[in-house]
Amino acid sequence: MEEEKKEEEISQEELAKQWEEAISKQKEEEAKEVAEKPEGDQKEEVQEVKAQKPTGEDLSRILERIMDIPLNVEVVVGSAVIQIRDLLNMGPGSVFELDRETTEPVDIKVNGKLIAKGELVVVGERFGVRITEIYTEERKSVFRDTIQESLKK
Numbered sequence: 001m002e003e004e005k006k007e008e009e010i011s012q013e014e015l016a017k018q019w020e021e022a023i024s025k026q027k028e029e030e031a032k033e034v035a036e037k038p039e040g041d042q043k044e045e046v047q048e049v050k051a052q053k054p055t056g057e058d059l060s061r062i063l064e065r066i067m068d069i070p071l072n073v074e075v076v077v078g079s080a081v082i083q084i085r086d087l088l089n090m091g092p093g094s095v096f097e098l099d100r101e102t103t104e105p106v107d108i109k110v111n112g113k114l115i116a117k118g119e120l121v122v123v124g125e126r127f128g129v130r131i132t133e134i135y136t137e138e139r140k141s142v143f144r145d146t147i148q149e150s151l152k153k
Helices: 002-036 038-051 056-066 085-088 136-153
Strands: 074-076 106-110 113-123 124-136
Touching: 002 038, 002 136, 113 136
Parallel strands: none
Antiparallel strands: 074 106, 106 113, 113 124
């Protein structure tokens, strides 16, 4: 339980850092656009960019909003390549073989990107996944991509 809290705190700090980096990058791009405008317009807009630097409170509010963004999580147990003939012959009770053994880890994807490996578990009468390995860089890229998409909307 304490490890989960520490991981959440670390990831929130990491998210805040990534958010600050994204904002800085956006500010740099805005400054470049301003530099390309005629000289009379430059001074006003450069000052405006500097005045928009977010405070800690702003970042907290932004992070709160980000936490509510839904993500599509998939657990891939395996896959198979079958012919159309076989697919059309399938019906209730049909079985086809997947490309993985029962002991192999499953892939955990978020928004279509592989971010972790895990093992299937049964929780009550439902399936669950216990995460065994996390790919940190991929998780960061999913976060960045999700933030960028949500900012466009």
